[in-house]
Amino acid sequence: MxxxxxxxxxxxxxxxxxxxxxxxxxxxxxxxxxxxxxxxxxxxxxxxxxxxxxxxxxxxxxHVPRSSRPEATGLRHLAFSVANVEEAVGELRTKNVPVEDIRIDEITGKKFTFFSDPDHLPLELYEA
Known part of the structure; x- marks a missing residue:
């Protein structure tokens, strides 16, 4: 395969x-x-x-709720690439979407952050 x-x-x-x-x-x-x-x-x-x-x-x-936090077994999150994390966070916040503070990936040095969909599915923005 x-x-x-x-x-x-x-x-x-x-x-x-x-x-x-x-x-x-x-x-x-x-x-x-x-x-x-x-x-x-x-x-x-x-x-x-x-x-x-x-x-x-x-x-x-x-449907049944699925546990996703803290660090539940299974699919951890869905990550989207963005050119600029700060701009993407600003846009989400103007649409009243709560977003965590921006962090730096200690391995790659890239910026990233998390937010959730309406069912609390963890979503990530990762700067490409």
Whole structure:
């Protein structure tokens, strides 16, 4: 087997409309397709960053909360590259998104910070 890339990241939202707004209007991801699956009473929203298919956002009527902090086992966070962390933080804060203080990666010397989506999924901004 030879993996060539990551195809997508799947996220289940507790409040689909709120998360749809967050990922499209706050983070600026582009909607490729929105599908309602009647047999599951569920939406599937395909989102892209530029030309890259990136996230599948789902709604399910039956969902359970997943622990993510502090340092829970499993997927730790989703990181987005940005050219300038300070500018990105400023933009998020103008949209009333709480953002942690900017830190410096002790290994790479790059700036990074964390914030959360509406379901408290940890998201990272990492300066490229």
């Amino acid at each position: 030879r993996i060539t890339s990551i195809h997508h990241i799947a996220i289940i939202a507790s409040d689909y409309k709120k998360s749809k707004t967050f990922y499209t209007e706050v983070l600026g991801l582009r909607i490729l397709k929105e599908t309602y699956r009647e047999e599951r009473d569920s939406y599937k929203l395909d989102l892209a960053l530029g030309d890259q298919y990136l996230i599948e956002l789902f709604s399910f009527p039956q």
